[in-house]
Amino acid sequence: MGDLRLTGSNLxxxxxxxxxxxxxxxxxxxxxxxxxxQGAVDFKDRRSLExxxxxxxxSQVREYLIRLHAFGKTTxxxxxxxxxPSLPEGDIISLLTLGVTSRDRANxxxxxxxxxxxxxxxxxxxxxxxxxxxxxxxxxxxxxxSFHVSTLYNDANGLVEPTVQLxxxxxxDQLKLGLSQPVSGKGTRALAEYRFDDRVxxxxxxxxxxxxxxxxxxxxDLKLRWNVE
Numbered sequence: 001m002g003d004l005r006l007t008g009s010n011l012x013x014x015x016x017x018x019x020x021x022x023x024x025x026x027x028x029x030x031x032x033x034x035x036x037x038q039g040a041v042d043f044k045d046r047r048s049l050e051x052x053x054x055x056x057x058x059s060q061v062r063e064y065l066i067r068l069h070a071f072g073k074t075t076x077x078x079x080x081x082x083x084x085p086s087l088p089e090g091d092i093i094s095l096l097t098l099g100v101t102s103r104d105r106a107n108x109x110x111x112x113x114x115x116x117x118x119x120x121x122x123x124x125x126x127x128x129x130x131x132x133x134x135x136x137x138x139x140x141x142x143x144x145x146s147f148h149v150s151t152l153y154n155d156a157n158g159l160v161e162p163t164v165q166l167x168x169x170x171x172x173d174q175l176k177l178g179l180s181q182p183v184s185g186k187g188t189r190a191l192a193e194y195r196f197d198d199r200v201x202x203x204x205x206x207x208x209x210x211x212x213x214x215x216x217x218x219x220x221d222l223k224l225r226w227n228v229e
Contacts, residue, residue: 156187
């Protein structure tokens, strides 16, 4: 949302105005969905396209709540990453890109990690994501259905492997469904989240990570968000 006006000349175009992220805005990185909690860009130079921005977003990755703060000039952006529980920034980047932390890598195997990344590269090169996306149903019941293949750490077997991820909205924009299925078949995760408003949401999660529970593991969370000014 915002109001922008093109100014300047053909040689030196510029922008005047501001934009803000709308309610429910999201960003995506390697299959990870970030919910924007704040986002604004200001353009003030009539002879330049450079702007000043401030964006805050967060995402739940495994047991970690990742927070991102990006700010500064559009030509010189700065990014700060933090997490709960706390992780070094290098581990957060590794978690977002590979799905693992340094502790995971210590408990895993370099060969299997490399094989998982190579398998994802093969899937990406084959265009599997794009081909499958063409055949996904599009209707008013299952809405905005998406398909991705990403390399993620699997708690069920301690390996890094390609994982199929499906996400969609069901009946309404407020109800989001997600499914994560490693190619090994172990460690399936399902999630249903209902957002009552921009501050309150409820989640139901199921997984079969631990085989000692025949019917899988079920959990329910209530999430509350608030801004302190």
